[in-house]
Amino acid sequence: MRILITGATGQIGRWLLHTLAPNPGLELVLALRRPQPQLDSLRAWLAARHMQPAATLRALPFDLDHPDRAARLVKEAQPDMLVHLAARFAWGLSPQQAWRANGLTSLALLRALNHQAPQARFLHVSGFMLQHRAHLARLGLDETGQTKDWPAVYCRAGGYEASKLQAHVEMRALAAALAHPLLVLHPATVAGHSVEGELPDHAALYQLCRQLLKGRLGALPGTPAHRLPLVAVDHVARFIAALVQDPQQRGGDYLLMDPASPPVPVLAQQLAQALGRPAPRRHLPIPLLRLLLKGLPGLARWSGSHPESLDFLVRDVAFDTAPAERLAAGWGLAHPPLEQVLAATARHVRERELRR
Numbered sequence: 001m002r003i004l005i006t007g008a009t010g011q012i013g014r015w016l017l018h019t020l021a022p023n024p025g026l027e028l029v030l031a032l033r034r035p036q037p038q039l040d041s042l043r044a045w046l047a048a049r050h051m052q053p054a055a056t057l058r059a060l061p062f063d064l065d066h067p068d069r070a071a072r073l074v075k076e077a078q079p080d081m082l083v084h085l086a087a088r089f090a091w092g093l094s095p096q097q098a099w100r101a102n103g104l105t106s107l108a109l110l111r112a113l114n115h116q117a118p119q120a121r122f123l124h125v126s127g128f129m130l131q132h133r134a135h136l137a138r139l140g141l142d143e144t145g146q147t148k149d150w151p152a153v154y155c156r157a158g159g160y161e162a163s164k165l166q167a168h169v170e171m172r173a174l175a176a177a178l179a180h181p182l183l184v185l186h187p188a189t190v191a192g193h194s195v196e197g198e199l200p201d202h203a204a205l206y207q208l209c210r211q212l213l214k215g216r217l218g219a220l221p222g223t224p225a226h227r228l229p230l231v232a233v234d235h236v237a238r239f240i241a242a243l244v245q246d247p248q249q250r251g252g253d254y255l256l257m258d259p260a261s262p263p264v265p266v267l268a269q270q271l272a273q274a275l276g277r278p279a280p281r282r283h284l285p286i287p288l289l290r291l292l293l294k295g296l297p298g299l300a301r302w303s304g305s306h307p308e309s310l311d312f313l314v315r316d317v318a319f320d321t322a323p324a325e326r327l328a329a330g331w332g333l334a335h336p337p338l339e340q341v342l343a344a345t346a347r348h349v350r351e352r353e354l355r356r
């Protein structure tokens with residue numbers, strides 16, 4: 001089975017590679033911005049974890065900012081499945097930048113796959129906020145994510161989140177028009193690996209640990225009832241790897257979220273304990289915090305918080321994780337204990353910050 005993977009160097013992508021690499025029946029074609037150096041560095045990353053891939057690995061050039069190059073990539077790779085993980089995942093993106101990379105390129109990849117390999121499977125990654133009806137309504141979207149005014153959504157949610165929402169809606173419509181089944185994952189905020197704790201510096205949880213470590217978190221965002229829904233990166237990687245290796249799975253939406261994700265005060269307490277720092281007890285309402293972060297860019301820089309990241313804190317939402325949990329249970333997968341994940345994540349951040 002030949003799998004074309006975009007975003008293999010990312011937080012989820014590298015652990016997916018780690019999970020798939022032992023399978024000698026797989027050919028993994030990695031779509032990378034700088035194919036050779038990035039493939040070499042991924043091989044070194046695997047080797048540092050005592051992993052000599054049994055799967056065949058090769059790399060092809062890919063750039064999310066050029067949707068017009070998607071067809072050539074798919075033609076060269078001729079995959080049986082395309083796992084599209086790459087995204088411009090950053091705060092403060094312009095609507096044009098975000099939509100080109102996260103929307104137009106996803107659509108171009110699906111069109112190309114349907115044209116060149118109509119039987120091949122496509123896995124797309126959206127986000128958990130699509131199941132948060134009240135949030136969608138606040139942004140001006142109906143329950144299916146439709147709106148007549150996308151510019152207003154970009155203005156309210158920021159480029160990253162708005163482009164992921166719009167991409168989801170338009171990918172669904174295109175898949176229906178092409179009659180091409182679509183596998184869609186909706187991960188919660190992705191935490192570090194349950195043993196290694198590794199997660200990138202730009203991840204929301206990294207920034208929260210960093211603020212706690214540096215004593216820069218004077219108050220907790222939201223109310224004691226707010227939660228930051230989380231899922232360990234190794235669970236996400238194992239889930240995608242199982243989907244890849246189960247050709248019966250051709251379509252469906254799966255929300256990946258650890259149901260044990262605690263309220264913010266408990267999360268902060270657990271991370272602070274692992275970091276050897278005190279956790280704040282006071283709370284700041286989210287609208288006020290958003291105003292402060294928008295009005296005082298220096299505060300955002302100093303604290304590492306961005307107003308766009310506050311949208312991922314939720315309260316009183318019942319998320320439906322049952323379809324994903326059923327599939328995972330069928331494959332014998334379970335979430336690693338979240339306390340262990342948080343302790344490993346905090347350890348990783350502390351060690352990395354000490355080395356800076």
Ligand SMILES: NC(=O)c1ccc[n+]([C@@H]2O[C@H](COP(=O)([O-])OP(=O)(O)OC[C@H]3O[C@@H](n4cnc5c(N)ncnc54)[C@H](OP(=O)(O)O)[C@@H]3O)[C@@H](O)[C@H]2O)c1
Pocket residue numbers: 006007008009010011012013032033034062063064065084085086087088089101125126127128164186187188189190191200
């Ligand atoms: N992590 C989360 O909390 C979370 C939650 C929900 C959904 N998701 C979604 O899950 C997917 C994977 O997320 P992640 O956390 O693994 O992301 P990540 O760590 O930010 O990695 C992003 C990946 O995209 C690639 N990329 C960025 N710009 C590119 C460009 N112009 N051309 C080609 N490749 C480019 C990066 O390659 P380089 O190494 O070359 O930069 C990297 O491999 C994304 O679609 C994201 O929206 C993530």
